[in-house]
Amino acid sequence: xxxxxxxxxxxxRISGMLATGxxxxxxxxxxxxxxxSASEAMSNGEGPRILTDAERRTLEAFSDRILPPDGDAPGAxxxxxxxxxxxxxxxxxxxxxGLRYGLQVLDxxxxxxxxxxxxxxxxxxxxxxxxxxxxxxxxxxxxGALRTLVVFGAFAAPAHGGNRDKGGWALLGYDDxxxxxPPFGFYDAEATSGGDQ
Amino acid sequence: xxxxxxxxxLSRRAFLSAATPPAVTFQTxxxxxxxxxxxxxxxxxxxxxxxxxxxxxxxxxxxxxxxxADVSHDELAISMDVALQGDEPQTFRSTADDDAQPAATPxxxxxxxxxxxxxxxxxxxxxxxxxxxxxxxxxxxxAIPGTALADWPISYEELEPYYTKVDWEVGVSGAPGPNDPAxxxxxxxxxxxxxxxxxxxxxxxxxxxxxPHIAPMAILSEPRPxxxxxxxxxxxxxxxxxxNAKSSTLATMIPEAEATGRCEIRAESTVHRIELNxxxxxxxxxxxxxxxxxxxxxxxxxxxxxxxxxxxRILFMSESSRFPQGLSNGSGMVGKHLxxxxxxxxxxxxxxxxxxxxxxxxxxxxxxxxxxDPKRGFYGGGGLDGRQIYNGxxxxxxxxxxxxxxxxxxEYRRALAHQFNRSMQVLSHTTSLPLETNTVxxxxxxxxxxxxxxxxITYKDHPDDLAMMRYLQDRGAEIMDAAGATxxxxxxxxxxxxxxxxxxxxxxxxxxATSVVDKYHRSHEVPNLFIxxxxxxxxxxxxxxxxxxxxxxxxxxxxxxxxxxRGEI
Numbered sequence: 001x002x003x004x005x006x007x008x009x010x011x012x013r014i015s016g017m018l019a020t021g022x023x024x025x026x027x028x029x030x031x032x033x034x035x036x037s038a039s040e041a042m043s044n045g046e047g048p049r050i051l052t053d054a055e056r057r058t059l060e061a062f063s064d065r066i067l068p069p070d071g072d073a074p075g076a077x078x079x080x081x082x083x084x085x086x087x088x089x090x091x092x093x094x095x096x097x098g099l100r101y102g103l104q105v106l107d108x109x110x111x112x113x114x115x116x117x118x119x120x121x122x123x124x125x126x127x128x129x130x131x132x133x134x135x136x137x138x139x140x141x142x143x144g145a146l147r148t149l150v151v152f153g154a155f156a157a158p159a160h161g162g163n164r165d166k167g168g169w170a171l172l173g174y175d176d177x178x179x180x181x182p183p184f185g186f187y188d189a190e191a192t193s194g195g196d197q
Numbered sequence: 198x199x200x201x202x203x204x205x206x207l208s209r210r211a212f213l214s215a216a217t218p219p220a221v222t223f224q225t226x227x228x229x230x231x232x233x234x235x236x237x238x239x240x241x242x243x244x245x246x247x248x249x250x251x252x253x254x255x256x257x258x259x260x261x262x263x264x265x266a267d268v269s270h271d272e273l274a275i276s277m278d279v280a281l282q283g284d285e286p287q288t289f290r291s292t293a294d295d296d297a298q299p300a301a302t303p304x305x306x307x308x309x310x311x312x313x314x315x316x317x318x319x320x321x322x323x324x325x326x327x328x329x330x331x332x333x334x335x336x337x338x339x340a341i342p343g344t345a346l347a348d349w350p351i352s353y354e355e356l357e358p359y360y361t362k363v364d365w366e367v368g369v370s371g372a373p374g375p376n377d378p379a380x381x382x383x384x385x386x387x388x389x390x391x392x393x394x395x396x397x398x399x400x401x402x403x404x405x406x407x408x409p410h411i412a413p414m415a416i417l418s419e420p421r422p423x424x425x426x427x428x429x430x431x432x433x434x435x436x437x438x439x440x441n442a443k444s445s446t447l448a449t450m451i452p453e454a455e456a457t458g459r460c461e462i463r464a465e466s467t468v469h470r471i472e473l474n475x476x477x478x479x480x481x482x483x484x485x486x487x488x489x490x491x492x493x494x495x496x497x498x499x500x501x502x503x504x505x506x507x508x509x510r511i512l513f514m515s516e517s518s519r520f521p522q523g524l525s526n527g528s529g530m531v532g533k534h535l536x537x538x539x540x541x542x543x544x545x546x547x548x549x550x551x552x553x554x555x556x557x558x559x560x561x562x563x564x565x566x567x568x569x570d571p572k573r574g575f576y577g578g579g580g581l582d583g584r585q586i587y588n589g590x591x592x593x594x595x596x597x598x599x600x601x602x603x604x605x606x607x608e609y610r611r612a613l614a615h616q617f618n619r620s621m622q623v624l625s626h627t628t629s630l631p632l633e634t635n636t637v638x639x640x641x642x643x644x645x646x647x648x649x650x651x652x653x654i655t656y657k658d659h660p661d662d663l664a665m666m667r668y669l670q671d672r673g674a675e676i677m678d679a680a681g682a683t684x685x686x687x688x689x690x691x692x693x694x695x696x697x698x699x700x701x702x703x704x705x706x707x708x709x710a711t712s713v714v715d716k717y718h719r720s721h722e723v724p725n726l727f728i729x730x731x732x733x734x735x736x737x738x739x740x741x742x743x744x745x746x747x748x749x750x751x752x753x754x755x756x757x758x759x760x761x762x763r764g765e766i
Contacts, residue, residue, distance in 0.1 A: 066605040070614075132605065147605060148595065155590035156273040171610070172617040174554055174590050178270060180429040184556055185393035185618070186549035192391070 049090035054119060055103060056082055059146075061121035062106065065132050066150040074167050081153025084162030088152065098145040105142035109134055220455035225494045229253040230761065232482045232496040234468050234511065237315020238743050239730040239750040240502030241446025245453050246754030247500075248460035252761060255461050255494055256454075257484055259507075260311030262464040263318075263447075268439040270432040272589040277303075282311060285645040287652040289694055297640060297653045304695045306654035307506035307637065312437075313464050314447025315504065316697075317743060321434040321558045322415040322443055323582070323626075324369050325741040326360050326748075328378045329353040330568055334736060338569060341576055344659065345534055345631045349735045350707045350716035351752075353378055359748040359755075367444040367747070368421050371413030376564060388560070389418045389427060393551035394621040395560030398583025401680030402563050407672075409563040412582060415444035415744070416557050424448060429556035431588065466492070469649060471499055471515040471524055471726070479725050485647045498725040498766050500757065502750070505535065505699030505731035506652055509637045512703070514649060525720040525728070530713050531703055532637040535654070536737040537696030539579070539627035539662050541670035542586070544599070545677035546684040550618040553585030563676075566669060567739055577665030579627035579739045581673050586622055593617050599686050623673030626740025627666050629700070630659040637702050658692050666690045698742050703732035717760075718753040725766050729753045 051059070060077045069075035089096040109131055110120050120128060135143045153162035155169065157176075163169060169176060183189035223229055230252035233243050240256060248254045269275060282305055288297035289306040300306050310319045330337060332349040340346065361382045363369065370386040388411045391399075395412075402409040416433075420426045424441040433443070441448040454460040465487035472493070474480040481493045501508050509532035515524035523531050564580035587593040594613055597620055603609045635657065639650035667690050677685045706712025709721035718733060720726040729750050731742060738745060760766045 067610050068607050070607060070610055129606070136604070151591060151594045152273060152277070155594050157271050159271070160273055169590060171614050172590050172593070173550075173614070174617065176270075178428070178430040178432065180431070180555040182390035182429070182556075184390075184429070185552040187393035187396040187547070187551060188391050191396040 049086050050096065051082075051086045051089065051099075055100075056086070057121045058103060058106065058119055059085060059099075061123075061128060062132070062146060063150045063153065065125075065128050066147055067154050073171065074164070076150050076154045078164070079154045079167050080162040080164040081150050084153035084156065084160050085149050087161040088149070095149070099149060102142040102146040102149075105139045106131070106135055106146070109139070221458050221461050223253065223255055223461050223494075225492050227253075228495040228497060229255050230497050231255075231500055232257060232494050232498075233500045233502055234482065235315060235502040235504060235507070235730065236313050236446060236451060236462060237309075237502065237504060237730070238317045238446060238747045240500070241314060241317070241450040241454070242747055242750035243500050243502055243729065243754050243757075244460050244462070245446075245450035246751065247758065248454045248457040250754075250758040250762075251459070252758075253459045254454065255463055255496070257466040257468055257482060257494065258313050258315075258462060258464050259467040260313060260315075260464065262313045262462065263437065265439040265441070268437045270430065270436065272432075272591045275432070275436050276589060276592055282308060285651060286643060287654060288640045288643060289654050289656070291655070291657045291692065291694075292634065293636075293655055297655070299643065300694070302695060305652075306656070306695055307504075307652055307699055308695055308697050309504050309506070309699065312447075313462055314445045314451065317415075317445040317747075318437045318443070318447050319435050320445075320743060323559055323562075323741040324363075324371070324413045324415040324744040325562075325564075325580070325626075325739070326378060326380075326413075327353065327356075327738045327745050328567060331736055331738050332356075334569070338576070341630065343632075345633055346576075347631070347704070347706065347711070347735050350705055350712075356745075356748050356752060357381060359751040360744065362751045363744060363747045366751075367415060367446075367449040368417050368424070369413055369415050369444065369744075370418040372411040374410035374562075374564065375408045376567065384413070386418045388412075389414055389416060389557060390429075391560045392553065392556055392584075393547075394553055394583040394585055397545075397547065397551070397621065397680040397682075398561045398563070398581075398623065398676060401676035401678070402561075402581075404679040405675060407563050407565045407676070409561050412559045412562045413744075414557060414559065417442045417444065423452070427557055431554045431556055433557040434586070434588075463494075467647060467649075468503070468511055469514060469647065471501070471511065473517060473519065473524075473723070477519060477723065479723060489647065498727065498757075498761070500727045500729060500753075502728075502730045505702045505734075506637050506654070506696075508728060508730055508732045509702045510639065510650075510652055513639050520722070525703075525713060525722045525726060527722050528710055528713065530711060533633050533635075534631035534701040534704055535635040535637055535656060535696070536629035536631055536698070536700040536734070537656065537658075537693055538629050538698045538700070538737050538740040538742070539625065539658065539666040539693070540740070541625045541627075541666040541673075541690045542688040543623040543670055543673035543677055544597075544686050544688065545621055545623070545680070545682035546616055547619050547621070547680075547682055551585070551621055552618050553621055554588045554618070558584045558586075558588075564739070566672070573664075573668060575661040575664040576630060577628040577661050577668075579625055579665055579669050581623050581625050581669055581676070583621060583623055583676075585620055586624065587620070590617070593620070599684075621677075623676060625666055625669035625673060627662065627669060628739060629662050629737040631701050631704075631736065632657075632659060637699075654696070656693065656696065663690060663692070698731065698737070698740070700731045700734045700737050700742055703728050704735045705733045706735065717756040718749070719760075727753065727757055 063076035067076035703713035
């Protein structure tokens, strides 16, 4: 979906489109193959696949600015977001292009603000946040592409390489049990136990 | 994630088709009674009705034959990756004056599922009936300048027995609403259990004096033979259902068609042309098989049920010296009057957990705004439902936090953690006016992998359609405020560039000059060609068209069987 890097605005438009009919697409091919490949590689103890060491360093630092650790709870990098990106981009040239486009713009902003510095990851936290803020405002396409991949890496099914130990789902309070009985939430429990229904 | 069969998609399919061979196989040179093109809400129903009536049927479906073991709950695969709406591009433009461009969005402009069972396998399963007014709005309201608003050639009363047939044959769960049209039998299954989104929607709507009611859903609240009740897994909108609780044609009509021994579902068969004989009658359907080879299936008659985008595309591709504008298009009406329905979205946060990721989508709706009200100052009507569209982790993390709030950093993280289970939305479902300028045509340049011209969608919402979306969005926001939401915000309402409902492009009518098929879905120009799907609709209803498409298919099938038995095809 990142053949053209998507901005926040584009994504919202897409999200709005989801609303209009409730139709989403069945896909068992592209992503499924990526997931098969990622889980196979991980179970074989295989490491990174397509990203360079420098790209991974930058993405790890960037991922933890997007979704930082909170106390003892892991941030996106510890959740495996960059492992996810490495496997996902290795299977999908459109994703790799979007990712590298984002990294290139990010790098340009780093060099413009801090000439000669050894990449985004070499900055301190405040300096990194200033760069991310600038990217979000001035280059929403690049920001959107990278942020979307961080989100995928933190919250997609663990078979894709991220969301380690379902830690991203634990953050949200999402339980992938897939069989439930009512009551489902507070308000229906309240209503069906003699509340306002 | 659901269990996966190891291997690639292709090997899974091979494994499955080896395990469950088709009930019957026809040679392409065998002249079958009917070829049905498409296997969705209309095509699947047509196949079952025609084969049960004793006729031989080949269904040509371009998508693969997925079964329960192929169902995935993987949000990245289902909600984000769009590979299996097909790799084939489509182009989009707002008006004929614009250049059509390949869509820059993940969703195709004419969005539908390519799989046996069609979009009935992945839809949300709202099964609203249209109401008497929907069939005669032109007479009641008068002409609307600049539009092609027209009466249907049939009435609600004529269609009612077939709505009831849908209820009972496929399984619909629900209870009558306060303003429902007359129905000849009650719902076959009780309502699905209410969710917190339904409770809050109902609470807010009642406080404002509206009449919310139970949503009719094509999802089983109790088992039927061979099918389980809804397990409330939550992977529903956009996902296939391995419980067979969602009443798709894959779960209902298609197994019954195959069980007759007279119906072959020929998956991965992509139709290119419908060919005529010298007498101007359909003789065969030319298609590409799964290996890309050209095949031609001979048939006594053809029923085209490919959806409101692919049906006109096939007719255009079937142009000939007899039909230079496209098959059955002497009127020039094929591909015109495309209608998407409208939708607008209100987000709301609440104090306590709703846990909307559980169970199916919609449990309460309100349809108080169905009729056009002159006081509003524009044409249109619609309804609202309460649900959470961003009910998966990825959708919520990408789109669930208000745009004005931080979209990254610690505050973003904490908002996600607190709000994922405390959020819902109100979604509107509204009218689209039929416009000659909203069309499906063939792209003049872009070709698919078979060399067929791809779909070109030209679409611009009528100002009244946008006004109706905004009007109901405001009502939705009021309802959420009244329900006690801690925060309410509206998503922008813009002109649509993606349609999930593909309606109106081969409209039915009594006048061959202004319609493509007659009231029995027979082509005005080709006696053994029938067309029945979303393209048949004359008006758009108030969203949720699938129930009506399926009722039309039952009704059309009954007449086609009668014609065939009397030798009138």
